[in-house]
Amino acid sequence: xxxxxxxxxxxxxxxxxxxxxxxxxxxxxxxxxxxxxxxxxxxxxxxxxxxxxxxxxxxxxxxxxxxxxxxxxxxxxxxxxxxxxxxxxxxxxxxxxxxxxxxxxxxxxxxxxxxxxxxxxxxxxxxxxxxxxxxxxxxxxxxxxxxxxxxxxxxxxxxxxxxxxxxxxxxxxxxxxxxxxxxxxxxxxxxxxxxxxxxxxxxxxxxxxxxxxxxxxxxxxxxxxxxxxxxxxxxxxxxxxxxxxxxxxxxxxxxxxxxxxxxxxxxxxxxxxxxxxxxxxxxxxxxxxxxxxxxxxxxxxxxxxxxxxxxxxxxxxxxxxxxxxxxxxxxxxxxxxxxxxxxxxxxxxxxxxxxxxxxxxxxxxxxxxxxxxxxxxxxxxxxxxxxxxxxxxxxxxxxxxxxxxxxxxxxxxxxxxxxxxxxxxxxxxxxxxxxx
Amino acid sequence: xxxxxxxxxxxxxxxxxxxxxxxxxxxxxxxxxxxxxxxxxxxxxxxxxxxxxxxxxxxxxxxxxxxxxxxxxxxxxxxxxxxxxxxxxxxxxxxxxxxxxxxxxxxxxxxxxxxxxxxxxxxxxxxxxxxxxxxxx
Numbered sequence: 001x002x003x004x005x006x007x008x009x010x011x012x013x014x015x016x017x018x019x020x021x022x023x024x025x026x027x028x029x030x031x032x033x034x035x036x037x038x039x040x041x042x043x044x045x046x047x048x049x050x051x052x053x054x055x056x057x058x059x060x061x062x063x064x065x066x067x068x069x070x071x072x073x074x075x076x077x078x079x080x081x082x083x084x085x086x087x088x089x090x091x092x093x094x095x096x097x098x099x100x101x102x103x104x105x106x107x108x109x110x111x112x113x114x115x116x117x118x119x120x121x122x123x124x125x126x127x128x129x130x131x132x133x134x135x136x137x138x139x140x141x142x143x144x145x146x147x148x149x150x151x152x153x154x155x156x157x158x159x160x161x162x163x164x165x166x167x168x169x170x171x172x173x174x175x176x177x178x179x180x181x182x183x184x185x186x187x188x189x190x191x192x193x194x195x196x197x198x199x200x201x202x203x204x205x206x207x208x209x210x211x212x213x214x215x216x217x218x219x220x221x222x223x224x225x226x227x228x229x230x231x232x233x234x235x236x237x238x239x240x241x242x243x244x245x246x247x248x249x250x251x252x253x254x255x256x257x258x259x260x261x262x263x264x265x266x267x268x269x270x271x272x273x274x275x276x277x278x279x280x281x282x283x284x285x286x287x288x289x290x291x292x293x294x295x296x297x298x299x300x301x302x303x304x305x306x307x308x309x310x311x312x313x314x315x316x317x318x319x320x321x322x323x324x325x326x327x328x329x330x331x332x333x334x335x336x337x338x339x340x341x342x343x344x345x346x347x348x349x350x351x352x353x354x355x356x357x358x359x360x361x362x363x364x365x366x367x368x369x370x371x372x373x374x375x376x377x378x379x380x381x382x383x384x385x386x387x388x389x390x391x392x393x394x395x396x397x398x399x400x401x402x403x404x405x406x407x408x409x410x411x412x413x414x415x416x417x418x419x420x421x422x423x424x425x426x427x428x429x430x431x432x433x434x435x436x
Numbered sequence: 437x438x439x440x441x442x443x444x445x446x447x448x449x450x451x452x453x454x455x456x457x458x459x460x461x462x463x464x465x466x467x468x469x470x471x472x473x474x475x476x477x478x479x480x481x482x483x484x485x486x487x488x489x490x491x492x493x494x495x496x497x498x499x500x501x502x503x504x505x506x507x508x509x510x511x512x513x514x515x516x517x518x519x520x521x522x523x524x525x526x527x528x529x530x531x532x533x534x535x536x537x538x539x540x541x542x543x544x545x546x547x548x549x550x551x552x553x554x555x556x557x558x559x560x561x562x563x564x565x566x567x568x569x570x571x572x573x
Contacts, residue, residue, distance in 0.1 A: 174501065
C-alpha cells in the first residue's frame with residue numbers, strides 16, 4: 001500500500017484484515033469529548049478513516065493544510081459551520097488552501113450571488129476554526145515548510161506531493177473534511193506515506209533518451225509530471241538522470257501535474273530530492289518492481305495530450321497553478337518587458353507572494369502590460385475567465401488538465417515564453433524546436 | 437438475479453439499480469457535475485452519462501482529493517449513485533459518505549470488490565447490494 005489514503009495501485013486481494021485502531025489515553029479523551037464536541041466529531045471521522053485505511057494507531061501531527069475551504073457546494077459549508085457551532089479550534093498550526101473568491105479584488109470572480117455568499121461563509125468558518133487565512137495552494141511559498149521527517153496532514157494534491165517529495169515531510173493525501181478533522185484532533189492514521197517503507201520507490205524511471213536541452217527547460221517538467229501520473233498512478237517512482245540543480249518551481253510543476261493525471265503523493269529525483277541522494281537509497285536498497293525508460297516519443301505524445309487545440313486564436317492566458325512564486329514573477333517581468341498583451345493574461349498567486357512582490361519590484365509594470373493578478377483563488381476553481389468560452393493558453397500542466405472540464409474553454413499548453421508571445425499576438429506561437 | 441459476489445463492506449446498506457461500470461478511472465472533482473450527476477469531463481469515455489441512481493462501478497480514481505466534497509454534494513442534492521462498487525482500495529469517495537452520515541444526509545452503501553469481480557458484473561443490468569456486502573446480479 002504505497003499511497004495510503006488513495007492506494008490506486010493496491011490490489012484488493014492484498015488488503016489485510018481490518019485492524020482495531022488502538023488509541024492512546026489522550027486520543028481516547030478527545031474521542032470522548034474532552035477537547036469539545038467538534039474535536040470529538042473530528043476524532044470519530046479520523047478513527048473511521050483509520051479503520052478503512054488499515055491503520056493500527058494514530059500519529060501526532062505538527063501542522064495541517066486545509067483544502068476544504070474551497071466552495072464545492074452547500075454541504076461543505078454546513079459541515080464547516082457545524083464545527084464552528086460546536087466551538088471547534090485547530091490543535092496545530094494550520095494554513096488554508098485557495099477559496100472560491102478573490103478577497104482582495106472581489107470583482108474578478110463572477111460567481112452568482114448564492115455561490116459568492118456561500119463561498120465567503122465557508123472561508124469565514126475555517127478562519128473561525130483558527131486556521132491562518134493564507135488562501136494558497138502553495139503553502140510552502142507562504143512560510144509553511146515542515147522539515148524532513150515531520151508528520152503533517154496536508155490537503156491539496158500538489159501541496160501533498162511537494163511536502164513529501166521536496167520537503168521530505170510525511171503526509172498522505174488528506175482531502176476535504178479529513179484535513180480539518182486531523183487539524184482539530186492533532187493526529188492522523190499511521191499508514192501510507194507516514195511509514196518509511198511506503199516512501200521507498202518501487203519504480204525506476206530512466207531518462208537518458210531525453211535530450212539534455214529539454215531537461216534544462218522549465219516546460220519539460222509539467223509534461224514529465226503528466227506522464228508520471230498517467231504511468232505510475234500512486235506508485236512511488238524515482239526518476240534518474242535529471243539535472244542536479246532543478247529549481248524548486250520546476251519540482252512544484254512536476255508534482256502538480258503528476259498529482260493531476262494520477263494519484264501521485266510522492267516522487268523521488270535522484271540527486272535532487274531529500275530522500276533520494278542516489279537511486280539505490282530511494283529504492284530502499286531493493287530491486288525496482290518496474291524500470292521504465294522515458295522515450296522522446298512518449299514525451300511528445302504527453303505534451304500533445306495536454307492541449308485540446310494546437311494553434312489559432314487564443315482568448316486568454318492563465319498561469320500560476322500552483323500559485324506563482326516570486327521567482328516566476330521575476331521571470332515573467334523579464335520576458336514580458338516592453339510587450340503589450342492583446343488578450344487577458346491572468347497570473348494566480350497567494351497573497352503572501354503578492355505582498356512580497358509589492359514590497360520589492362512591484363506589479364505596476366506587469367499590470368500595465370495587461371496582466372491581471374488573481375489572489376486567494378485561481379481560474380479553474382471559480383468563474384474568472386470571460387464567459388462564453390474560447391481558447392485558454394497556459395504554462396501549467398495542472399491548468400491544462402482541468403481547464404476543459406472546469407471552465408468550458410479549450411486549452412493549449414506552452415512554455416511561459418510561448419504564453420507571453422501568444423498573449424501579445426493573440427494567437428498560438430510556440431517554440432517547437434525543443435520537442436522535435 | 438441468481439449470481440452473487442461478496443465484497444468488503446466499507447459503508448453498509450441495501451440498494452439496487454442498473455450497473456454502470458465506468459470505462460476508465462475518474463476524478464469526481466472536475467469529472468462529475470454534483471447538481472446533475474452527469475459525467476462532465478469531456479476527456480472521460482463516459483462523458484455525458486448520468487451516474488445518479490446507478491450502482492456505480494469505479495475501477496480506479498485519479499486526481500483531486502476534493503472528490504470527497506463532490507460525493508457529499510451528490511448525496512445532499514439527491515443526485516448520488518444508489519451504491520458504489522470500488523475496484524480499488526480508496527477512501528476519498530468513502531469519506532464523502534462518512535461526512536454525509538455525520539450531517540444526517542441520506543447515505544449509500546460502498547463495497548470494495550476485486551477488480552476481476554467488478555469487471556465480471558453485467559453492464560447496464562439490474563444489480564442489488566445487501567448490508568452484508570453481497571452484490572446480486
